[in-house]
Amino acid sequence: MKRTITTLTLAGLAATAAGAGIIWSGLINVGADDPHLDSVHALLSATRERSIAVRAADIPVPDLSAPELIRRGAGNYHSMCIGCHLAPGMAPTELSQNLYPAPPNLAQIGTNGNPSVAFWIVKHGIKATGMPAWGKSMGDEHIWGMVAFLQQLPSLDAAQYRALVAASDGHSHGGGEGDMHDHSRQHDHSGATPSPQPPAAPHHGDGHDHGHDQEVANAPAAPEKKVHVHADGKEHVHH
Ligand code: HEC
Numbered sequence: 001m002k003r004t005i006t007t008l009t010l011a012g013l014a015a016t017a018a019g020a021g022i023i024w025s026g027l028i029n030v031g032a033d034d035p036h037l038d039s040v041h042a043l044l045s046a047t048r049e050r051s052i053a054v055r056a057a058d059i060p061v062p063d064l065s066a067p068e069l070i071r072r073g074a075g076n077y078h079s080m081c082i083g084c085h086l087a088p089g090m091a092p093t094e095l096s097q098n099l100y101p102a103p104p105n106l107a108q109i110g111t112n113g114n115p116s117v118a119f120w121i122v123k124h125g126i127k128a129t130g131m132p133a134w135g136k137s138m139g140d141e142h143i144w145g146m147v148a149f150l151q152q153l154p155s156l157d158a159a160q161y162r163a164l165v166a167a168s169d170g171h172s173h174g175g176g177e178g179d180m181h182d183h184s185r186q187h188d189h190s191g192a193t194p195s196p197q198p199p200a201a202p203h204h205g206d207g208h209d210h211g212h213d214q215e216v217a218n219a220p221a222a223p224e225k226k227v228h229v230h231a232d233g234k235e236h237v238h239h
Contacts, residue, residue, distance in 0.1 A: 032100040048126065056120040064115060064148040073149030074161075075168030077178060079177075081106070084130065089158030099130045107161075111147055112155040119147050137176035147172075 022028065036044065064070075078087065084103035096103055104112075111118035114143045122143050134143060138191030149164075156164065171177045 027112055032098070035100070040228065052117055052120055055124075056114070056116040059116040059119055061063070061115050061119075062144055062175050064144070064151055069145045069148040070152055071164065071168050072143030073147070073168075073174070074164040075170040076138075077146050077149050078152075078165040078168070079171030080134070081146070087158075088153070088156050088161045095130075101129055106150055107153055110152070115151065118150060119143055122146060122154045138173045142173035153170065206235075 036039070062069075082090060083093055084099065084232065085106040088107045090107070096105070119140075121131065123133065123135035123140070125131045125135075147211055152164075153161075
């Protein structure tokens with residue numbers, strides 16, 4: 001008995017030391033452009049599935065067919081989600097393509113057959129994936145609105161999608177709304193912080209000029225011109 005305990009203890013210590021050695025050596029590549037090993041991926045997927053299934057099991061689903069719920073969900077989805085999850089007729093974005101794990105195309109899968117799971121994921125997010133916990137800034141009724149909208153999404157074409165978004169209240173969930181989809185500001189990094197030296201060349205394309213035709217096609221509306229004043233008092237127009 002005593003010998004068994006000693007053996008198990010030594011084996012445990014050896015495994016811990018090996019694990020620490022692997023971490024210390026830097027062997028594990030955390031780069032998002034280096035996919036997981038199949039075994040690691042299977043382990044993470046199973047953990048994700050079970051974690052969510054257990055937590056979503058008891059969530060009661062309200063009536064998701066209410067047109068008012070769907071209408072409001074459309075505006076919030078359009079404002080906060082399409083950069084990663086796309087919309088009918090929309091081309092892939094840098095976020096939808098470059099995140100790992102890749103955000104699923106919700107225009108195709110909607111709630112993926114399980115509204116309580118979709119609700120739980122939207123509310124709590126998923127650690128280390130890029131999927132935010134929207135419940136931190138949004139009440140349950142607004143999250144259900146997006147879930148109700150997601151149920152309809154796969155059956156909408158681009159024109160129906162646009163009509164529903166146009167009829168919605170836009171980005172509105174009772175407070176905490178950030179400025180998510182102002183492409184002109186998100187993309188023009190040099191314009192975000194006034195620099196002490198005014199740039200010699202006009203800003204056009206500055207910091208973001210690598211062939212982004214699709215963004216123009218994707219942008220919900222033409223970006224407005226933005227004027228700001230640099231530290232030296234010179235005015236500056238962004239297109
Ligand atoms: C910055 C990118 C990003 C944004 C913005 C984002 N998501 Fe996600 N979302 C993800 C990623 C990545 C996943 C996949 C996570 C995984 O594989 O475990 C995901 C997963 C999901 C899923 C689960 C899909 C499934 O069935 O597997 C739902 C539902 C979802 N997101 C809804 C939303 C909604 C609604 C919004 C807007 C309020 C939103 N997401 C905004 C990145 C994002």
